[in-house]
Amino acid sequence: MNVLMCLAAILFLLMVGIGGKKGARSYMALFFNFGVLFLTILFMSNPSANPIILTLMACTVISCINLFYINKVNLKTVTAFLSTIITIVILLFLIFIITDKAMIQGFGEEELEELSIFSPYVGVDFVKVGASMIIMSTIGAIIDVAISITSPMREIYHHNPTISRKNLFFSGLSIGRDILGTSANTLFFAFFGGYMALLIWYKDLSYSVGQIVNSKIFSVEIITILCAGIGVALIIPITSWITAYFLVKNRDI
Template identity: 70%
Template sequence: MNALLWLAAILFILMILVGGKKGARSFISLFLNFGVLFLTILFMTDPSISPILLTFIACTLIGFISLFYINEVNSKTVIAFISTMITIVILLLFIVIVTEKSMIQGFGEEETEGISAFSLYIGVDFVKIGASVIIMSTIGAIMDVAISIASSMREIFNHNPLISRKDLFTSGVGIGKDILGTDTNTLFFAFFGGYLGLLLWFKDLSYSIGEIVNSKVFSAEMVTILCAGIGIALIIPIASWINAYFLVRTREKSGNV
């Protein structure tokens, strides 16, 4: 516990030194987002409530906290929020289908020993729970790309206010291409870092490559990474188009065509 407090204190001090007031709000937002996730998990155990609806509400609240609370309400955060929610809606529909078809919901055989003492008759739809887990795993990366594109395109527009909508959109997509590779690699290495112990266990148990790839634990995480990558790829043209439309529309309304 002391180690956790020390690490939290070091993080808080560094965020204050680097980010000032925004750094302090970023630190507080970690606990606010944790509260949203905790409440979502509590309500998700109620069979009468749709996990997909809960996930959408949770993503909306996380978006409000991460974008509006940290960066305040302005045109950049509003556009990033709209872009994020559009992408989340598209992903929700896609991921529910993928989860059902790939049958990655529930627990793998490697986890059965740990849950053998508990009842599995909890009355919730594990397909929707699995889809919710994937969405929750992607929301952070999607928001990160959305605000990065919005900020960058705003700077391009400020330095070249007569730029056409098409050129501005192309610039946004070009920025997104640079972000796409780094973010997808971040998700990939986060999986292998978090599941390195499991992979070593697979090696000790003499799992073949085919058994590892087809195990539910491994497959579920790979589907999460791939769906997150799809979300990152989707948000780039969506955020670029919305930003280009809004910025040029604002210029036209002001009469500086």
């Protein structure tokens, strides 16, 4: 516990020292996001609850926290919020279909030993829970890309207020292309960093490449990475178009 408190204090000091008031709000947002996720999981344990609806609600609240609470309400956060919600809705339907067809819901055989003492009849639709898990894993990257595009686009418009909507849109796409590669690699390395012990275990058990690829745990993480990459790619044109539309619209009014 002392280590956790020390690390939390160091993080707080760094975020406040570097980010000032916005850094302090960002630090508090970590706890707010944790509270939203915790409440979402509690509500999902109710058999009558719909995990998809809960996920949409949680993503909306998380987006509000990370955009409006940290950066306040302005044109760039509003457009980033709209882009995030539209992308999440599109991605959620795609992920639900993939989860159902790929049959990656539930637990893998590597987890059976730890779960053997528990009852598997929990009364929860694991297809919807699997889709919710993947979308929750991608929400952070999607919000990050959205605000990373709207902010420089607003600066471009501020310094060149006569720019056309088409040129502003293509400027957003150009910014997004630079972000796309790094965001996809971040998701990729996050997977291997978090599951390095699992990969070592696969090696010790002499798993073949085919067994690793067809392992449910491995498949879930790879599908999560691919879906997150799809979400990051989708939000670039969506954010660019919405931001360009509203910036030029406000100028023409």
